[in-house]
Amino acid sequence: MCYHRASVFAIILALVGAKNAGLIPVIGIFIKGLASFLRNIPLAAWALILVFSFKQNELTGFLALFFMSLGFLTRAFIETIEDYGTDTIKALEATGATYPQIVCQAILPALAVPLCEWVLYMIENNIRDAVLVGLITGSGIGFLFDLYFKSLRYNAAGLVVLGVVVLVIAWEILSIQLKKRIEHHAKD
Incomplete structure (x- = not known):
């Protein structure tokens, strides 16, 4: 569940932090640094740091996955937005479009497919990582596996392991179908 919260925060941070779409360059440097920091600490380390801080509970598992997802998605979104041509953004700025109009009318529609794919x-990663985080934080599917083992x-x-494998495979199949629908819808 943390992925959708992380993705909302990540898109906001990426829009502010991207060079071609950002508002203030210094804030962009800070956001990139924060995203790199969050992303480069291994998930197990996040889980251990949070367990030592908040003890074993669902919050620690959520926060570990949230921080990792936020860092990864922010960096991925920033790179995707920065790969988007600045010509369209500059053209809209020249016509007097406001920043929210540029984001809503140019950037997000053009980048909807790659952002959804990320x-x-x-x-998919969070489904797999939930087992490890649960083992460390004493919550979720990892807790069940640890208890039974x-x-x-x-x-x-x-x-439990078989259930996770089936879930990952089912998500992969569903993900492929969703990507096809998103790409088909984007072409229309």
């Missing part, structure tokens, strides 16, 4: 990719209930632990 979010789908992050969801430590109580020597290997059949149940194997079923």
